[in-house]
Amino acid sequence: MFTYVVIYEIPVYGVHHFSLNLWNSSKPVKDPVKKPKWVNELEKNQPLLDLDTVILAINSVAAAKLALETRVGFKRSVCGFFIIISRSQSCVEYKENAALHRNSMWSSLAVDLLLGNLMGLALLVHAESVCQWILTFANVITNELLRSGSVWLMGVPAGFKLNTELAGVLGMISLNAIQIWSTLWIFIGFLFIYFIKGLALLGILFGATIPAALIIDMVSIATLHVSTLHWAISLLYSWQIQALAALWRLFRGRKWNPLRQRLDSYDYTVKQHIVGSLLFTPLLLLLPTTSVFYMFFTILSTTIALTCILIEVTISMIHCTPYIKIFLWLMRRRRFPSGIWFEIASCQNDSLEFARHDKVCSSSKKSYRNNDRGKDRSSIMVSFLHSNFLSIGQVVLPHYRKVFSGVSDIAITSAHGALTGKRTVSTLGTCLPSTMPWLSIPAREYWCLCRNSVLACMEERDCNECQ
Template sequence: MGKNHYSLSPWGISQEKRSTLKKPRWIKILGEKPPVVDLESVILAVNCSNYAKLSIEEQARITGPVSCSFFVTIYDVVWHCVTLCLASIFTVAYQFIQCSHKLLTCNFGKGLLFLGKLIPYSCKTVHVRSCQFLYWPVFLHKHTFSLFTNVEFIHRSSLQNHLWSSISTDLTFGILLSIFFLANTKPISNWIFSICHTLTESILRSGCVWLMGVPAGFKLNTELARVLGMVSLNMIQVYSTIWYFIGTSILGYIIVAFIIVGVVFGATLQLALFLDLVRLVTLHVTSLHWLVSVLYSRQIQALASLWRIFRGRKWNPLRQRLDSYGYTVEQHVVGSLIFSPLLLLLPTTSVFYIFFTMLNTIITLLCISVEVLISLLYVTPCYEIFLWVLNKTRFPSGVWFSNVSLADEVVVSILCSNHAKLGELIGPHYKNVFSGVSSSFAKSMAYSVLTGCRITSNLSTSMPAIAPWMKLVCKEYWKLCHDSILESTVQKKRRFC
């Protein structure tokens, strides 16, 4: 439990909330009886004795033996200088992270704002991991827990262990992936070039050429199919040429960057960087899908509007409903002349839209999978899982009575307890990850695919919130670093004397 302040008051419940609870009658009767032992006095005496013990130890440390006072003085001077330097260095890093985050999210930093939009997942992951690394002065500043009760101390300690275990697990996976990349740099480069060549030649170009002909026996409009196919082939050719010259020169540096960020920031940043690179590499597929989807959606909307002419209906935008309307013969003729070619060109547009929608959906599902994996790495309670594997009795989950028959027909009830399963342990954490995901995500995605609207490229899983210690001003953070380093050396100074 540690040396903490003791209290009889329940933790986490305010006085107003406690006063509204209805107590049973037997508690009132018990409260009217004179107490045998005054627990408040006992608790007060324990706290006073504990504080007196700490004060005496501190005084004894200050007025220690004369033989070591000279060395202690030198040690104090040197360590104070080191403390000032370390606190200043981490405060500069703290200020740099704060300024970088503001520049990435505000409009006055155009270059960094463009970088934040170019690789958004990597920037977000770097900021989150940097905030977690800067938690160390709060972790070392242990005297802040001395005013809390033991129960609250346990909860705060559990939060610390979860944070550091998450960072350790992330760094472990990152180092393992970095070792794998370092040992297989050449095969990975060849595999990446093979994947890009297959995606460009065997899927995109062959698919566009196939759609320009007679795909699956469908008779399409030759002119429109040729125009859409040539636009797609030209964009694919330009983009693949650019990436070929850029990729051959910077692919080695990208792999080196993967290795470095895995060692420094962990596997989450590697996955985030992979996610951003996938979005950049497949930008031409996304652009072609957007172009064809705009054409397809406008064509569907035009056909729906023209169809209402033949039904004698008109959309009322003020009341958001369909009203009856009498169209003239000329309007029906013009509507028929526009409706017929649009309807006949719809199959040609649809096959191109279906082709690029399938490719874009595969890319979107890949990005969503990586995004979910990053979020799960953040919230997985590795420390609790480790304790659960060592001793499941630490996590009780309900009690029950077991009847045991003894001699002479005597039955004894033994109180037993159930242990929480692994799913019950990690379930609440994973549930919070998907708390921001809409229940109609699949429905809205299917509707977007059918109508040609924009498909959501992310699942909006919850990321770690901004840490409260990142809202401190620089002066307070410097003081926090300075005090935490000095407090961590108290035990070392005692051993030195």
């Protein structure tokens, strides 16, 4: 006969509970160097119990105890009402997860408003200096970088001999676009101080993410001339690359089949080969000039896109950081369990006797039972049930992975687009945290559900009183 007694602290909401999620947590103690025979035999046996069910029962024991005490101390009608409530929220682990999920939105909102007030007050105090600095920075970028760069590309950039006529045409187009935008920017500069103050007020009222999103839009508008020039040059560069690739296939006797998405053999005529040779040579010789202008504006456009992506990452991290979990982890780590382990207090039978404080870690769902090959021996085992706890990184990183799960192959896509003349990625494509359940349905439907739930509880209580 085998008797196994497990001593554990009753899970209480807001204090602690048990969980089988391991999260790759390290064991609190080292395993014994030599395991007893009964442990090796247990590892070979098939599990009799499902530890998920056992842990669920342990986490629900406090609610069952409360319901039992309520049944003894109150009338039947009131008891039935409390049993319904405790049954719906019987598992402490479920209550903890639901509360954390509910409070995450409010904590993110509070931090967002706090950062918005700090940023807004700072902008209001230094609005004029910030406005002057931005205008000076914009003029330096326009005059020292864009104008000088375009003039430099029209000459002999880095010792490369370019086509003078094509470089002159592309350079004059760039200079005219820059001059037009500079003229418009003079009129915008007078209103820029009001825009800074508007951002400050929005940050104070609605939080930091609203003005941050507006800054992304304003950066895109303020650099519209760079984006337009990059689009025009990339279009020219892409057409040139595609024409050279098609002419190269002509020389090889191959033709692209758009229906089957493959290269097929094709017999070209002599006239087609002559026309192809006449077109291939000038296009190939003009490619370095186009490439230099394309690389210059691609670098500028990529820098602007990286700035916007950095602001987008900041917004996503403000939304997805679990502030309430970090605070609770600092105050009470026991609310974040990660796996269970047993501390054996005593184990006695006819042939074995273990001392106190032997450790056995549970990292798999196995039930411990005695198997002495048919021998009937009286055995008693007493152990304490303990939990491992999550580290701060294990608490925070899953939220970041969930938000940035849609970000993949951004660098490869951008590099391929830069080489082929396609537009590069201007946004990271992060996913905002999932909204609360009551935010996924219309307000009218939400209040109808609340009213029906209250009425259903009242009707059930009336039925119990009638009984």
